[in-house]
Amino acid sequence: MIDFIMAPWPWWFSGIIIGLIVPLLYLLSGKGFGVSTSFQEVGALCARGTGPDYLKNFDWRAGLWTLVFAGGIILGGYLANSILSREPITFLPESFHSTGGMIKLLIGGFLVGFGTRYAGGCTSGHAINGIANLNLPSLIATIFFFVGGLAVTWGLGGLLF
Amino acid sequence: METTEKESKPGYLPIGAYIRILLVGAILGLVLAKSEAASWDRVHKMFRFEEAHMYLIIGLGIAVAMISMLILKKLHAVSIGGKPIAYKPKPYHKGVIIGGMIFGAGWAITGACPGPIYAQIGGGEWYALITLAGALLGMYSFALLKPRLPFRG
Numbered sequence: 001m002i003d004f005i006m007a008p009w010p011w012w013f014s015g016i017i018i019g020l021i022v023p024l025l026y027l028l029s030g031k032g033f034g035v036s037t038s039f040q041e042v043g044a045l046c047a048r049g050t051g052p053d054y055l056k057n058f059d060w061r062a063g064l065w066t067l068v069f070a071g072g073i074i075l076g077g078y079l080a081n082s083i084l085s086r087e088p089i090t091f092l093p094e095s096f097h098s099t100g101g102m103i104k105l106l107i108g109g110f111l112v113g114f115g116t117r118y119a120g121g122c123t124s125g126h127a128i129n130g131i132a133n134l135n136l137p138s139l140i141a142t143i144f145f146f147v148g149g150l151a152v153t154w155g156l157g158g159l160l161f
Numbered sequence: 162m163e164t165t166e167k168e169s170k171p172g173y174l175p176i177g178a179y180i181r182i183l184l185v186g187a188i189l190g191l192v193l194a195k196s197e198a199a200s201w202d203r204v205h206k207m208f209r210f211e212e213a214h215m216y217l218i219i220g221l222g223i224a225v226a227m228i229s230m231l232i233l234k235k236l237h238a239v240s241i242g243g244k245p246i247a248y249k250p251k252p253y254h255k256g257v258i259i260g261g262m263i264f265g266a267g268w269a270i271t272g273a274c275p276g277p278i279y280a281q282i283g284g285g286e287w288y289a290l291i292t293l294a295g296a297l298l299g300m301y302s303f304a305l306l307k308p309r310l311p312f313r314g
Binding site for chain 1: 171172173174178179181182183184185186187188189190191192193194195196197198199200201202205208209213214217218219220221222223224225226227228229230232233238240241242244246248249250251252253254256257258259260261262263264265266267268269270271272273274275276278279280281282283284285286288289291292293294295296297298299300301302303304305307308310
């Protein structure tokens with residue numbers, strides 16, 4: 001048991017728990033699983049009724065839960081690496097800890113923020129919650145997540161990685 | 162529980178709901194980090210078709226979520242606080258395709274979709290703060306450009 005917990009967790013365990021996040025969040029809070037709305041919440045919280053309509057018209061009070069949820073994910077990441085792992089978890093390869101790597105993270109992060117907000121969701125809101133609720137636009141979004149990711153990996157792979 | 166629900170200010174959730182959301186988030190962060198779904202290498206190998214790990218996690222996650230939702234609907238389950246559980250469909254527009262591709266590109270470069278960005282930061286991968294800064298810049302750029310971006314059709 002302890003060995004199972006301290007070692008990297010298998011795909012089936014992870015898949016089951018991630019899938020259960022959807023009903024759990026609905027049952028415990030009435031909210032739909034989604035993470036990228038937290039970016040808009042940060043913007044709306046800073047703007048407080050000013051700035052572009054996208055932020056001005058977003059109810060930051062109603063969206064506050066997305067930041068609490070993000071805070072929970074941060075807490076979970078902390079517990080995973082500080083207490084529940086024998087070997088430290090590698091998140092980013094060593095090559096990213098450099099000026100070039102930081103530029104890649106900034107540009108890539110920009111695409112994540114811009115793209116998820118334009119698409120209206122990310123892997124959680126579209127791919128998992130959306131498809132699980134048989135929402136066709138979410139299936140389309142997920143297909144194009146992979147179109148974009150595969151194009152970059154195979155098209156620019158030699159240049160980037 | 163019922164009374165706190167009514168007493169909470171408009172827009173905000175009752176404090177208990179925030180605590181429950183924090184706990185669910187912590188479970189998610191724990192799983193993302195421990196199953197290496199927040200590790201660049203795993204995401205890269207997914208896009209390289211070198212291992213099934215990420216496809217299996219996402220696929221099983223969708224299946225479990227789908228079955229759970231069918232059961233919740235069958236049982237007419239309500240959330241704590243008594244509200245019926247209802248999925249709000251995300252609409253189709255051009256951004257689903259264009260934005261979807263843009264996000265996918267960013268996912269491949271950074272090895273992190275939004276959940277894993279937070280999990281990485283929690284795990285002490287401080288360089289992921291740059292990914293988050295980029296994501297917030299991207300979000301703000303989208304907010305500025307939204308009136309001029311294609312949506313219809």
